[in-house]
Amino acid sequence: MANPKTLYEKIWDAHVVERRDDGTCLVYIDRHLVHEVTSPQAFDALRANGRGVRRPDLTLAVPDHNLPTTARVDAAGHVLPIADPESANQLAALRSNTAEFGIRYIDATAPEQGIVHVIGPEQGFTLPGTTLVCGDSHTSAHGALGALAFGIGTSEVEHVLATQTLLLRQSKTMEVRVDGSLGYGVSPKDVILAIIGRIGAAGGTGYVIEFTGEVIRAMSVEGRLTVSNMSIEGGARAGLIAPDDTTFAYLRDRPMAPKGADWDQAVAWWRSLASDPGAAYDRTVTLDATYIAPSLTWGTSPEDVVAITGIVPDPESFADPSKRVAAQKSLDYMGLAAGTAMQDIPIEHVFIGSCTNSRIEDLRAAAAVVEGRHVADRIRQALVVPGSGLVKRQAEAEGLDRIFKEAGFQWREPGCSMCLAMNPDKVPAGERCASTSNRNFVGRQGPGSRTHLVSPAMAAAAAVTGKLTDVRELMASKS
Amino acid sequence: MDPVSQVSGRAYPWGAKNVDTDVIIPAHWLKTTSRKGLGRGAFETVRAEPGNLFDDPRYAGAPVLVAGENFGCGSSREHAAWALADMGVKAVIAPSFSDIFSGNAFKNGIVPVVLPQEAIDRLVEVAKTDEITVDLETMTVTTAYQDRFPFELDPFRRECLMRGLDEVGITLARDTAISNYEAGVAAARPWMLAGNGHEGVAVEGSGRT
Ligand code: SF4
Numbered sequence: 292m293a294n295p296k297t298l299y300e301k302i303w304d305a306h307v308v309e310r311r312d313d314g315t316c317l318v319y320i321d322r323h324l325v326h327e328v329t330s331p332q333a334f335d336a337l338r339a340n341g342r343g344v345r346r347p348d349l350t351l352a353v354p355d356h357n358l359p360t361t362a363r364v365d366a367a368g369h370v371l372p373i374a375d376p377e378s379a380n381q382l383a384a385l386r387s388n389t390a391e392f393g394i395r396y397i398d399a400t401a402p403e404q405g406i407v408h409v410i411g412p413e414q415g416f417t418l419p420g421t422t423l424v425c426g427d428s429h430t431s432a433h434g435a436l437g438a439l440a441f442g443i444g445t446s447e448v449e450h451v452l453a454t455q456t457l458l459l460r461q462s463k464t465m466e467v468r469v470d471g472s473l474g475y476g477v478s479p480k481d482v483i484l485a486i487i488g489r490i491g492a493a494g495g496t497g498y499v500i501e502f503t504g505e506v507i508r509a510m511s512v513e514g515r516l517t518v519s520n521m522s523i524e525g526g527a528r529a530g531l532i533a534p535d536d537t538t539f540a541y542l543r544d545r546p547m548a549p550k551g552a553d554w555d556q557a558v559a560w561w562r563s564l565a566s567d568p569g570a571a572y573d574r575t576v577t578l579d580a581t582y583i584a585p586s587l588t589w590g591t592s593p594e595d596v597v598a599i600t601g602i603v604p605d606p607e608s609f610a611d612p613s614k615r616v617a618a619q620k621s622l623d624y625m626g627l628a629a630g631t632a633m634q635d636i637p638i639e640h641v642f643i644g645s646c647t648n649s650r651i652e653d654l655r656a657a658a659a660v661v662e663g664r665h666v667a668d669r670i671r672q673a674l675v676v677p678g679s680g681l682v683k684r685q686a687e688a689e690g691l692d693r694i695f696k697e698a699g700f701q702w703r704e705p706g707c708s709m710c711l712a713m714n715p716d717k718v719p720a721g722e723r724c725a726s727t728s729n730r731n732f733v734g735r736q737g738p739g740s741r742t743h744l745v746s747p748a749m750a751a752a753a754a755v756t757g758k759l760t761d762v763r764e765l766m767a768s769k770s
Numbered sequence: 771m772d773p774v775s776q777v778s779g780r781a782y783p784w785g786a787k788n789v790d791t792d793v794i795i796p797a798h799w800l801k802t803t804s805r806k807g808l809g810r811g812a813f814e815t816v817r818a819e820p821g822n823l824f825d826d827p828r829y830a831g832a833p834v835l836v837a838g839e840n841f842g843c844g845s846s847r848e849h850a851a852w853a854l855a856d857m858g859v860k861a862v863i864a865p866s867f868s869d870i871f872s873g874n875a876f877k878n879g880i881v882p883v884v885l886p887q888e889a890i891d892r893l894v895e896v897a898k899t900d901e902i903t904v905d906l907e908t909m910t911v912t913t914a915y916q917d918r919f920p921f922e923l924d925p926f927r928r929e930c931l932m933r934g935l936d937e938v939g940i941t942l943a944r945d946t947a948i949s950n951y952e953a954g955v956a957a958a959r960p961w962m963l964a965g966n967g968h969e970g971v972a973v974e975g976s977g978r979t
Binding site for chain 1: 785786787788790792793796797798800801802803804808815818837838839840843844845846847848851868869870874875877878910924925926929937938940941942944947948951952955959960961962963
């Protein structure tokens with residue numbers, strides 16, 4: 292092949308409208324997802340400047356961040372009011388802005404409502420080979436289907452609404468190859484935690500990651516979404532996974548996906564997108580999955596990763612002096628002492644949800660651990676928050692809701708929930724949560740909250756034992 | 771946006787690594803529908819600590835912030851840039867920035883200056899007593915002590931900053947090129963148009979206004 296290209300380069304080249312002399316490119320955006328938190332100021336700016344939305348047909352809006360996850364309609368079917376006036380105002384603004392500009396809108400009470408990064412793939416709005424943006428950093432998730440997808444700020448939301456393009460510079464490429472096969476009890480979440488532990492929270496800055504290797508190829512689309520979702524925790528604005536038969540089987544017949552002859556034409560193009568043999572990446576990192584254990588975080592950066600069989604590290608053990616200081620601050624905030632076995636750390640809260648881990652497979656994995664067991668007495672809150680109304684219905688059809696409720700979990704309406712402290716679901720100061728979300732930052736789940744990022748199965752295990760637990764032990768005792 | 775060519779004055783000598791946007795502005799401040807007033811929520815968790823940098827009168831209103839690697843990581847919230855702008859910060863100097871944050875900073879007239887860790891260590895020391903100057907004309911950071919650290923900026927972004935340009939306006943002027951691109955895609959990949967989906971996906975209003 293004359294000029295072998297990576298997946299990223301192929302998508303990039305297909306979307307450059309114009310290249311400026313200074314190297315900045317005007318890049319076309321095929322899909323734009325909008326939610327209530329990062330869009331009101333963009334719509335206001337459009338109004339203030341007398342500008343319209345260029346392609347409302349390529350834009351899809353849904354509320355998720357602010358929305359309480361308690362019941363949305365009463366027994367008689369009346370929509371219940373939202374208590375927090377600021378949240379209510381922001382949600383109303385999304386509704387009126389989308390109506391004014393003719394943008395497709397999924398209401399909080401619609402069965403398709405859910406977290407923006409769950410519904411994009413689920414509706415077939417996210418397609419391989421497209422450019423997709425959203426005013427949210429976890430837009431990287433959609434790269435799991437081979438879309439070049441990344442988060443943008445509100446000024447860029449305005450830019451896309453007005454012009455359906457962005458001014459961008461081409462990124463560098465990083466291949467993250469995961470060889471081998473996953474061990475017993477090891478999930479896609481553990482894989483991405485291990486990757487971030489390896490490259491660091493800033494390791495992917497300036498790069499678009501392409502995840503490759505046997506382990507990624509063997510994963511379902513749900514698992515790939517978990518991996519690509521957290522590209523941003525490794526500093527990369529976007530992650531990509533080459534579309535393949537697994538992707539096509541997932542997308543076929545999705546409501547917004549192409550149909551009939553269009554579908555066949557689309558698949559033919561999608562197949563041509565995989566990185567060419569011999570295509571060069573600016574950096575390659577390889578991991579052997581055999582060495583990945585169920586993993587979790589101990590500190591306040593997603594790079595603070597350790598195996599569940601490990602211990603809280605000693606800050607003095609880090610070579611980098613600034614990392615030593617950061618680690619000590621993390622331990623103080625987390626209320627942990629160096630040398631403590633991770634499995635000896637008691638918890639008070641469990642959150643199963645977020646755009647990282649709220650799809651049907653995640654709920655199945657958690658339910659399999661929970662079934663026939665009960666949430667430990669010391670647990671104050673154990674939430675299961677499906678990623679969308681469709682995931683919720685599917686789980687109910689499979690009886691998963693019953694398993695969770697009988698075990699003492701709360702079964703909620705879809706939304707971002709306890710992933711970020713912006714709606715009523717929060718972790719109180721000084722209390723500890725095993726969470727399937729993606730960020731363990733200071734105050735992320737509420738002021739003073741302490742977060743350990745885990746897989747759904749690990750969260751379920753922690754819920755039933757009341758402490759951080761190696762899920763493999765519970766799995767073994769069951770069979 | 772007002773043009774920026776130089777930022778000069780006191781600087782917060784912070785130097786912290788991996789400062790995430792949840793620290794710059796916690797999520798509960800994001801319920802606003804305005805860009806204004808977010809300075810009150812800036813660094814709320816840091817300010818809860820007695821003796822913190824941001825409430826130290828020596829640095830009150832400082833236009834420069836000196837930080838460690840990976841500044842602005844995490845969420846894409848532009849509220850982080852709005853909060854910094856609202857508290858008067860016009861330049862942040864760090865060894866690296868998250869890609870999304872640096873884009874947001876530029877669009878709000880905040881200069882993200884990348885300098886090596888040695889320069890950061892030096893500037894943290896200087897900032898405790900003296901002023902720092904970031905100059906976009908000469909592309910240098912200087913102090914009263916003969917320190918002179920050259921830095922680089924994307925040429926397009928530098929021009930936007932120095933001339934106070936509106937990117938949306940620049941792109942709207944390229945309407946014909948965008949329309950031509952759209953026509954090309956409609957011919958080559960007609961399936962790229964999004965399908966209509968479920969009934970629950972409502973469309974009200976008329977679209978392009
Ligand atoms: S679930 Fe969490 S990470 Fe995902 S979009 Fe919502 S707030 Fe962001």
